Amino acid sequence: MNSSNPTLLGVDIYAVATLLSGIAAFAVLVAIYAALTVRDPMAKRVKALNRRREQLKAGVVAPAAKRRAKLIQSRESTDRMRHFLQSLKVLQDDQVKTVQAKLLQAGIRSRDLAFAVIFARLVLPVVLGALVGYIVYGTDALDWGPLQSYGAVAGALILSYKAPDLYLKNRIQKRSAAIRKGLPDALDLLVICAEAGLTVDAAFHRVARELGRAYPELGEEFSLTAIELGFLTDRRQAFTNLASRVDLEAVKGVVTTMIQTEKYGTPLASALRTLSAEFRHERMMRAEEKAARLPAIMTVPLILFILPTLFIVILGPAACSIKDALIK
Template sequence: MTLFRDPTFLTWFLGITAVMYWVGMTALAGRRRVRHIQDMYEPGMRKTPGKLRRSLAGLLPVSESGMDRLEQELKRAGYYASFAAIEFLATRNTIVVGLALIGGTAAVLSDPTTSVPELIMIATVVFAALAYLVPRLILKIQSRARLGRIETGLPDALDMVRMCLTGGLPLRGALERVAQEVEFFHPDLAVELEVVRRHAEADTMPKALREFSRRLNTPDVNALATLVSQTERLGTHVAVAVTEFADSVRRQQRQRAEERASKTSIRMLFPVIFCLAPPVFILLLGPPVLQLKNFLKDAHGVDGVLNPETYSELPTNDSSPEN
């Protein structure tokens, strides 16, 4: 018991426990996401929003094209439920309308002889606009980050698919196996592969890949869907095509990384000019400017070389020739 009273041992013990807990929860995160996708296809797990949620979702009008873009962004971000758009709109509209009602009530109850009602209305409009725009912006950020993670893990998953195909597994079995293997390192990609496998079981693999391409709408996924569809239609071996495509995806990712690196040098030019150049100029020009200031001060002082009184006190040589 005296060992647990030692602060050093207690600190190390708590730190190691926290690290082990974090590793365990991270390992279970991928399995939970895959199970969530599996539960979505069970009839008993589907929950539809009530009339209140649907009414709140329809408070603010949304065009048909805007609704399609919202559903695509939700699927890109990992929200696959058919009612995810309704939940998103209902939550956002509730916040916006709630802020408007609270701001309007506060403006009515405030003193009309002062400028407080106008300030409350301006603040209400600003916060309502932020509540309307910020959730969509956060959704876009989530979808882009998730697409980046999927594109990063796609070449490794394709290599594993190729090994499963050369081992004799069909494409559906290979996708199921790969989804189980990569769920720890690439959980988002594992979820997408599970969705593709489920769609292939319900229909055909080319249609499932087309839905996969339409859902993510990225160049690598579009090319993969086209490649596998053409390979199955022509009857060629999928493993060879997948291997070549994985190499091309890695090459394209390396080229995109080099392109981003080259753009970074140009983007760093403005911070260098506005942040690093002033200190450099101060270090280079500061001492000469101080020396010049001291020189001018001394030169204009008493007996200075630039003081006019110094030359007025000097004797003049106006000696005339003697007669």
């Protein structure tokens, strides 16, 4: 490393600036590519729904011995990952089921990707940890002390191990927030459909079609529920699958209401109308809570950025005038 270049914490500032410039240029190219290749977001969702319909149809029509072979299509790479994990004795059924549930909540329908997530937890710390360890200890690129070097390697190991879970958690939170936003409107439409005399599966189809553009995540879940209501022998299982695919207590409340309606024959419209009012009130309470936190959140930006600029604008001309007067 050239010692004549300025450094910060032992890192060459010019090298970091060059790296950041390259990342910024790559980000600009990716943004241009994404803007020029805009795709219909519903096309992929409709394809996934059709695939689910064909899977359910194959499970109903095919003999019992062939159902599993038609419903589960294993890929060669997934099989290799599964065999590798089984050979190391690190693959547990509870762990696989937990990851599969998170994948469904994140909107990823392939259950085989659970083995890829577990495989990434095992491989990423080894690869990234070895790479960071080689850069820190095996080269002279970073002039760091023992504590800084150990922190970098330990941070790389922890971050690489948690990276798949953090990615899934982020997707689950975004998807849940999008579904929560459109749930009151969906319940209002369900009330209208129920009062119009539509069946439950037809009402779900109608709501999914009406809200598919505004709330695509919610429309996809309602479409899947409508498909499962038409194919599954136990209709309650379709509602249970909806509750397991969405990580929201509000959806679990709707599912409980639908199951009780199917079981006891209670009026569906009145129950859904009550739930819709509660969800709208809850949404308003969340908005008021965010508004109440706004002054405390804006305190630090106000002190660091707004007030110094305001002082410069207000006191700057006065300071210049005083300086000119003193010089004269």
